[in-house]
Amino acid sequence: MTAAAGGAVALAWPFIDQMNPSADTRALASIEFDVTKVGEGQQVVVKWRGKPLFVRNRTKAEIAKAVADDGASMKDPQKDADRVKPGKAQWLIVGGNCTHLGCVPTFGGGEYGGWFCPCHGSVYDTSGRIRKGPAPKNLIVPEYAFLSDTKVKIG
Amino acid sequence: MSGHSTYEPKTGFERWLDARLPIVRLGYDSFVDYPTPRNLNYWWTFGGILSLCLASQLITGIILVMHYTPSADHAFASVEHIMRDVNYGWLIRYMHANGASMFFIAVYIHMLRGLYYGSYKAPREVLWLLGCVIYLLMMATAFMGYVLPWGQMSFHGAVVITNLFGALPVVGESITTWLWGGFAVDNPTLNRFFSLHYLLPFMIAGVVILHIWALHVVGQNNPTGVEPKSKADTVPFTPYATVKDGFAMSVFLILFAWFVFFMPNALGHADNYIPANPLVTPSHIVPEWYFLPFYAILRAVPDKLMGVLAMFGAIACLFALPWLDTSKVRSMRYRPTAKIHFFIFVVACCVLGVCGAKLPDDQVIPGVTTFQLMASDLNSFVWLSRVAALYYFAFFLVILPMLGLTEKTLPVPDSIASPALSHPAAAPAEATAAPEMKG
Numbered sequence: 093m094t095a096a097a098g099g100a101v102a103l104a105w106p107f108i109d110q111m112n113p114s115a116d117t118r119a120l121a122s123i124e125f126d127v128t129k130v131g132e133g134q135q136v137v138v139k140w141r142g143k144p145l146f147v148r149n150r151t152k153a154e155i156a157k158a159v160a161d162d163g164a165s166m167k168d169p170q171k172d173a174d175r176v177k178p179g180k181a182q183w184l185i186v187g188g189n190c191t192h193l194g195c196v197p198t199f200g201g202g203e204y205g206g207w208f209c210p211c212h213g214s215v216y217d218t219s220g221r222i223r224k225g226p227a228p229k230n231l232i233v234p235e236y237a238f239l240s241d242t243k244v245k246i247g
Numbered sequence: 248m249s250g251h252s253t254y255e256p257k258t259g260f261e262r263w264l265d266a267r268l269p270i271v272r273l274g275y276d277s278f279v280d281y282p283t284p285r286n287l288n289y290w291w292t293f294g295g296i297l298s299l300c301l302a303s304q305l306i307t308g309i310i311l312v313m314h315y316t317p318s319a320d321h322a323f324a325s326v327e328h329i330m331r332d333v334n335y336g337w338l339i340r341y342m343h344a345n346g347a348s349m350f351f352i353a354v355y356i357h358m359l360r361g362l363y364y365g366s367y368k369a370p371r372e373v374l375w376l377l378g379c380v381i382y383l384l385m386m387a388t389a390f391m392g393y394v395l396p397w398g399q400m401s402f403h404g405a406v407v408i409t410n411l412f413g414a415l416p417v418v419g420e421s422i423t424t425w426l427w428g429g430f431a432v433d434n435p436t437l438n439r440f441f442s443l444h445y446l447l448p449f450m451i452a453g454v455v456i457l458h459i460w461a462l463h464v465v466g467q468n469n470p471t472g473v474e475p476k477s478k479a480d481t482v483p484f485t486p487y488a489t490v491k492d493g494f495a496m497s498v499f500l501i502l503f504a505w506f507v508f509f510m511p512n513a514l515g516h517a518d519n520y521i522p523a524n525p526l527v528t529p530s531h532i533v534p535e536w537y538f539l540p541f542y543a544i545l546r547a548v549p550d551k552l553m554g555v556l557a558m559f560g561a562i563a564c565l566f567a568l569p570w571l572d573t574s575k576v577r578s579m580r581y582r583p584t585a586k587i588h589f590f591i592f593v594v595a596c597c598v599l600g601v602c603g604a605k606l607p608d609d610q611v612i613p614g615v616t617t618f619q620l621m622a623s624d625l626n627s628f629v630w631l632s633r634v635a636a637l638y639y640f641a642f643f644l645v646i647l648p649m650l651g652l653t654e655k656t657l658p659v660p661d662s663i664a665s666p667a668l669s670h671p672a673a674a675p676a677e678a679t680a681a682p683e684m685k686g
Contacts, residue, residue, distance in 0.1 A: 108425075111425050111426070111428055111435075111439065112424065112425050112428065113424060113427075113428055113429045113430065113435075114428070114435070117428070117429045117430070117433075117435070120430070137526050139525065139526060141430040141431065142429060142430055142431035142432075142433050142525060143430065143431045143525060144525060144526045188526070189406075192410075192551055193406070193407040193410040193411065193413075193551075194406040194407060194409075194410040194413075195403060195406065195407065195528040195532060196525075196526060196527060196528040197528075198528075198530070209528075210528055210529070210530045210531060210532060210606075211403075211407060211528065211532045212545075212546050212607065213546075213606065213607040213608060213629075224622050225549075225622075226546070226548070226549055226550065226551055226554060227551065228550070228551045228552075
């Protein structure tokens with residue numbers, strides 16, 4: 093009995109697992125990006141692991157606004173300083189998919205000057221934190237590191 | 248309802264076949280001699296129309312596959328190839344795309360008819376549940392089919408719907424990755440959707456056979472909700488139902504042809520003629536019209552997980568309906584209060600549909616600003632959808648269970664052939680006094 097059940101599970105697993113990401117998909121490498129391509133107050137959208145990634149060069153006013161709001165009531169409270177690398181506060185690098193259902197939010201939209209998701213109306217601030225709407229989490233900050241002053245390695 | 252067979256093989260071959268595989272007998276008993284209630288109205292013709300829709304989708308779909316390429320790099324171009332180069336490809340694709348909408352128009356009428364006339368009540372619960380399963384399969388099939396052209400709406404529709412499963416705690420992310428076959432909607436997703444889009448219609452056809460089987464076991468409901476009691480209450484399927492169904496199908500096909508030939512893109516979105524681009528979401532993303540009410544319910548709830556649960560709950564209500572409605576009277580023709588709520592329910596569904604097509608913060612009454620509640624102005628479509636969604640759930644979970652216990656129903660006729668209402672004097676006294684005793 094147990095052997096039969098074990099056999100059934102062992103046979104079922106390959107049929108289930110075949111739908112998970114294949115080896116070539118999993119082997120996607122990390123990318124390097126030259127941040128000098130991004131003008132002040134602008135963002136560049138980079139494709140990383142099939143998804144958009146926002147690299148935003150924030151103005152002083154935008155950073156100040158984000159820092160000033162650190163204490164505001166938020167769904168997913170986080171300090172602006174925890175979302176950027178020390179001394180690199182102007183470079184905000186976040187995943188470009190709304191944490192609600194994965195749409196790509198539009199740059200500069202919404203009342204907090206960050207992003208506005210056109211699908212279900214989520215509003216992010218200039219730190220990519222969720223401020224209004226159905227999204228549960230802040231825009232994801234991926235693992236990345238500055239290789240030099242201008243070169244960043246993501247993933 | 249299905250009595251003994253009256254089929255008599257006429258030729259020697261028919262007798263030979265009947266002793267080995269009584270398939271002609273099955274057809275005769277089901278579609279010729281089958282007794283149907285004599286009072287069926289045109290709302291009862293949609294079962295036949297739906298069979299026609301399924302057949303049309305299967306045939307056009309199988310033809311489209313002969314010319315379509317299921318690959319993220321070639322799908323969009325192959326659909327354009329069908330539209331521009333394949334002989335009559337435009338016709339077949341427009342029949343398939345608009346056929347999906349026609350299918351849903353017919354199924355919604357079919358479901359509302361069942362709701363109004365109480366066709367889900369004992370002994371038809373399994374018949375109703377099988378119908379709900381068909382509806383679920385239809386939604387899955389339609390969604391996956393819409394992804395295949397790999398346009399902007401296809402792509403981002405797939406992103407949004409697959410991300411719904413990401414709302415589930417703990418396992419959500421693993422499930423979405425598993426559904427995608429990658430870290431985003433991409434070529435593996437397209438290929439598996441194509442495979443399943445080809446499979447599911449045949450599963451629908453299988454459940455349709457069960458649906459018809461269950462129908463033939465318990466017999467058709469009818470506008471009075473009273474079971475046929477004698478031969479006077481029924482007429483044979485042929486010619487009565489066949490002619491009526493045939494006429495209704497013809498009228499329905501006129502509507503279908505009108506869409507296919509004169510406004511083939513009216514129900515679609517222009518954005519889907521732009522190739523899929525994962526880096527840009529269309530500024531106004533909406534699902535196909537038949538999903539709009541559920542989409543509005545999803546957006547009405549400010550919490551992600553709760554919104555997803557509410558949306559699936561809206562469909563779960565349909566499955567639970569036979570046990571939520573406590574009334575002994577089947578047809579709402581004799582339930583004056585339930586009838587009013589039924590029409591409000593239809594309006595609520597339409598309102599949800601309109602809300603689903605609008606941006607959440609758009610104003611319902613232009614130019615009027617009221618006050619903010621839960622971070623949205625009260626004069627907004629998100630608030631309108633909250634009100635309508637509340638009614639949707641209240642209808643199933645509060646109104647139908649309570650109403651059956653409190654409502655004063657009208658007298659139910661003694662039989663189909665002798666309506667009590669038109670001949671009150673002729674009806675036996677207990678028939679009007681105790682409607683709950685009637686089948």
